[in-house]
Amino acid sequence: MSLVRAHAKKVKPMLQVRLNVSSNSVAPSPAPRPLMEYLQRNPRDEDQYSILSGTDKGTQSIRSIPETPGGTRGPDPLMNHTLCPEDIITIKKLGEGSAGTVSKIKHVPTGFIMARKHVRCDPNPDFQKLLLRELKTLDRCHSPWIVTFYGAYMDDDELAICMEYCEGGSMEAVYKRVAEKGQTISENILGKISEAVLNGLVYLHKMHHVMHRDLKPSNIVVTMDGRIKLCDFGVSGDLVNSLAETFVGTSYYMAPERIQGGKYPVQSDVWSLGLTIVEIAQMKNPFPKNLAAFELLHYIVNQPVPSLPEDEPWSQDFRDFLNQCFIKDFRKRPTPEQIMKHPFIEESSKRTEAEVEMQSWVQNVWDFMSPTAQTPRILESLQR
Ligand SMILES: Nc1ncnc2c1ncn2[C@@H]1O[C@H](COP(=O)(O)OP(=O)(O)OP(=O)(O)O)[C@@H](O)[C@H]1O
Numbered sequence: 001m002s003l004v005r006a007h008a009k010k011v012k013p014m015l016q017v018r019l020n021v022s023s024n025s026v027a028p029s030p031a032p033r034p035l036m037e038y039l040q041r042n043p044r045d046e047d048q049y050s051i052l053s054g055t056d057k058g059t060q061s062i063r064s065i066p067e068t069p070g071g072t073r074g075p076d077p078l079m080n081h082t083l084c085p086e087d088i089i090t091i092k093k094l095g096e097g098s099a100g101t102v103s104k105i106k107h108v109p110t111g112f113i114m115a116r117k118h119v120r121c122d123p124n125p126d127f128q129k130l131l132l133r134e135l136k137t138l139d140r141c142h143s144p145w146i147v148t149f150y151g152a153y154m155d156d157d158e159l160a161i162c163m164e165y166c167e168g169g170s171m172e173a174v175y176k177r178v179a180e181k182g183q184t185i186s187e188n189i190l191g192k193i194s195e196a197v198l199n200g201l202v203y204l205h206k207m208h209h210v211m212h213r214d215l216k217p218s219n220i221v222v223t224m225d226g227r228i229k230l231c232d233f234g235v236s237g238d239l240v241n242s243l244a245e246t247f248v249g250t251s252y253y254m255a256p257e258r259i260q261g262g263k264y265p266v267q268s269d270v271w272s273l274g275l276t277i278v279e280i281a282q283m284k285n286p287f288p289k290n291l292a293a294f295e296l297l298h299y300i301v302n303q304p305v306p307s308l309p310e311d312e313p314w315s316q317d318f319r320d321f322l323n324q325c326f327i328k329d330f331r332k333r334p335t336p337e338q339i340m341k342h343p344f345i346e347e348s349s350k351r352t353e354a355e356v357e358m359q360s361w362v363q364n365v366w367d368f369m370s371p372t373a374q375t376p377r378i379l380e381s382l383q384r
């Protein structure tokens with residue numbers, strides 16, 4: 001997220017300290033925690049936040065108050081409860097990334113199901129200030145193309161971020177499953193995925209002046225009714241990575257300008273979108289295997305851009321869309337808003353739900369069947 005990137009350089013020296021501390025495997029002594037202090041000082045924030053602190057269970061948390069009827073948020077599924085670890089049970093682990101673990105959880109008082117990301121939380125005061133600001137931005141996002149944020153709380157030294165659970169999982173999980181079944185993903189589906197991602201990017205940029213910065217198949221999730229959403233911009237991915245600076249796992253999706261100079265224009269997300277879509281279409285990462293980190297960076301900057309095999313029946317519009325995403329000079333590459341006008345996206349947006357059945361597609365991928373049908377394997381796990 002831009003806010004964080006803008007500060008990344010400032011906090012870098014303190015980060016080194018953190019890395020040294022954690023590598024010693026000695027628990028850092030309790031340092032001042034702006035996040036906690038802020039929560040305690042400001043029982044109610046300036047706008048729509050209810051920042052609840054010092055509950056009987058001694059937990060600090062941030063929770064947004066749902067808007068009044070007629071607002072854009074709708075009813076509060078957590079019914080004004082404070083989020084705290086004691087009220088939450090973990091149903092299953094969904095996956096693990098560089099920043100922490102994501103689990104499917106249930107908020108016991110309301111029965112509401114969510115996804116929770118645990119992020120190792122640095123006691124460094126600068127880090128915590130950024131974190132709080134990022135959380136507020138997450139909380140201000142209300143879009144069908146962005147995973148809903150429900151709240152966050154401190155769980156020991158970890159920040160627990162609670163968000164909408166998307167039962168269809170990530171696009172990475174989806175394409176791996178499709179490949180396993182020996183199937184392919186159609187161009188119309190890829191069009192709908194691209195369209196949704198671009199809508200999300202434009203929303204973030206226009207409404208919140210932020211970029212995604214970590215766009216990749218594992219950060220695009222889908223609901224069982226076929227709605228595609230972005231997650232992991234800001235707090236859970238980029239903040240941690242920008243501070244750690246040692247992490248190279250996302251480099252596959254980095255635009256050349258990021259590798260070369262650290263600049264992050266809005267067009268960098270478009271490069272990452274191109275790579276993401278090629279990867280989903282081909283159901284594998286488009287770069288040569290076994291490249292060392294520095295070789296990969298060199299490859300992205302100097303070698304020809306990824307493309308779809310010539311002998312496969314992809315349309316010219318689709319190929320051209322990807323070529324636009326892969327313009328190496330970011331000044332010539334379109335912004336998310338500009339590339340939404342590309343014929344590949346414009347044609348996709350004209351296709352109705354009846355023409356491109358995203359819901360049936362995702363349900364078929366996971367063999368999700370109606371309760372009356374046979375072998376509802378996934379259904380069972382969803383109902384737990
Ligand atoms: N809201 C969600 N609903 C359902 N599944 C989710 C949700 N958020 C994340 N996941 C799943 O959890 C997995 C782990 O996510 P996480 O963000 O920790 O790592 P990642 O995106 O795979 O990798 P990285 O750390 O490199 O960003 C993802 O692959 C995704 O399948």
Ligand SMILES: [Mg+2]
Nearest residue numbers: 097218219232
């Ligand atoms: Mg992620």
